[in-house]
Every structure is written in C-alpha cells, then in structure tokens.
Amino acid sequence: MPSELARTTTPELRAAGNCPQGSDKQSSVPAAVTLTCVVTVGVIAGLTLFGWATGNLALIVFPTPNTSTAMMPATALGLILCSAALFLVRAEEAAHGSRRVVACLLAGPPALLGVLVLAEYLGGIDLGIDRLLFPHALMLRPEHWPGRPSITASLSLVCFAIALYALD
Numbered sequence: 814m815p816s817e818l819a820r821t822t823t824p825e826l827r828a829a830g831n832c833p834q835g836s837d838k839q840s841s842v843p844a845a846v847t848l849t850c851v852v853t854v855g856v857i858a859g860l861t862l863f864g865w866a867t868g869n870l871a872l873i874v875f876p877t878p879n880t881s882t883a884m885m886p887a888t889a890l891g892l893i894l895c896s897a898a899l900f901l902v903r904a905e906e907a908a909h910g911s912r913r914v915v916a917c918l919l920a921g922p923p924a925l926l927g928v929l930v931l932a933e934y935l936g937g938i939d940l941g942i943d944r945l946l947f948p949h950a951l952m953l954r955p956e957h958w959p960g961r962p963s964i965t966a967s968l969s970l971v972c973f974a975i976a977l978y979a980l981d
Contacts, residue, residue: 847903855896858889865889865947886946887930888962891923891970898977908980916977924974930967933958 857875861884864872873883898919902908908916926942933940943960944951951960962970 844904847899851896851900851903854892855900858884858892858896861889862886862893862946865950868950885943885960885962885966886951887926887943887960888966888970890946891926891962891966894919894923895970895973895977902977902980913980916980920974920977923970926962927967927970927974930962931964931971933961934964934967 860872860875864870864875865886871878898916901912901916901919929940929942932938933943939958943958943962946960948960953959
C-alpha cells in the first residue's frame with residue numbers, strides 16, 4: 814500500500830499524464846530512491862571498514878585523498894547497522910512485525926554509540942570505545958582521540974536511530 818505522500822500528486826502532473834493517481838510508477842520511484850540510498854551508504858561504509866581491516870588508505874579516505882576526512886570504523890559500523898535497519902523497513906508494507914523488531918534492534922547500537930561519543934566530547938572523558946575496532950591502525954593516526962567519530966557523525970547516528978524508531 815503506497816504511503817499518503819506517494820499517492821499525492823499535483824493536478825498539473827496528473828493532467829499531463831505523467832503521474833496518474835495510484836500508478837505503480839508513482840510508488841516505485843520513492844522505493845527505488847530509498848533502496849539506492851540504503852545500498853550506497855552500506856557499500857561506502859562497508860568499503861571503509863574493509864579499508865581499515867586491510868590498511869587500504871584509499872578506501873578509508875574515499876572519495877578524497879585527504880587523510881583528515883577519514884571515516885572512523887565506529888561510524889562506518891553504525892552506518893552499516895542503520896542502513897540494514899532501513900533496508901528492512903524501507904517499504905511501508907514491510908515495516909511491521911519481525912522486520913520492525915529487527916530494524917529497531919539494529920538501530921540500537923548506533924544510537925548508543927552516538928550517545929556515548931557525545932558524552933565523551935561533552936565530558937572530556939575517554940571511554941575507549943573509539944578504539945574497539947582496529948586499534949593498531951587507529952593508533953597510527955595523529956588525532957588527539959584516534960578513532961573517535963566526529964560530533965556531527967555521532968549526532969547523525971543518534972538522529973538516524975531515532976528516525977528509525979519513529980517510523981510507523
């Protein structure tokens with residue numbers, strides 16, 4: 814069953830014959846965009862984790878050669894989990910039952926990671942969670958807190974998880 818937003822079209826588009834109300838084309842476009850975005854984020858984050866595991870700097874700093882733009886392993890793992898959760902509930906008819914439960918379980922660790930990292934920044938403390946994945950590779954980085962996701966990445970993971978929990 815298409816969402817209300819997917820069923821709503823402007824009279825001009827309907828009159829032009831581009832988006833007849835209730836058409837399959839109309840509801841498949843948002844689904845295709847959602848799937849494309851979910852897969853893209855999952856692949857980029859997965860390649861980043863692979864880069865950390867293999868020491869491949871090009872994958873860690875993709876798409877720029879600037880090492881200061883590296884995605885941290887914890888951020889990549891959080892994005893993979895959030896992408897998997899969104900993949901499970903991307904279609905309205907699939908957003909219920911066991912898929913919804915699994916999606917909420919997948920969104921929990923990124924939310925917790927985001928909250929803990931924000932607490933580290935706000936409290937000026939080091940819980941050590943930044944170096945749980947690939948600690949040897951991270952210790953070679955020049956940052957004050959090697960491996961710690963940025964404040965914006967942490968806040969984004971929390972917001973992503975809240976959005977997944979809030980889906981109907």
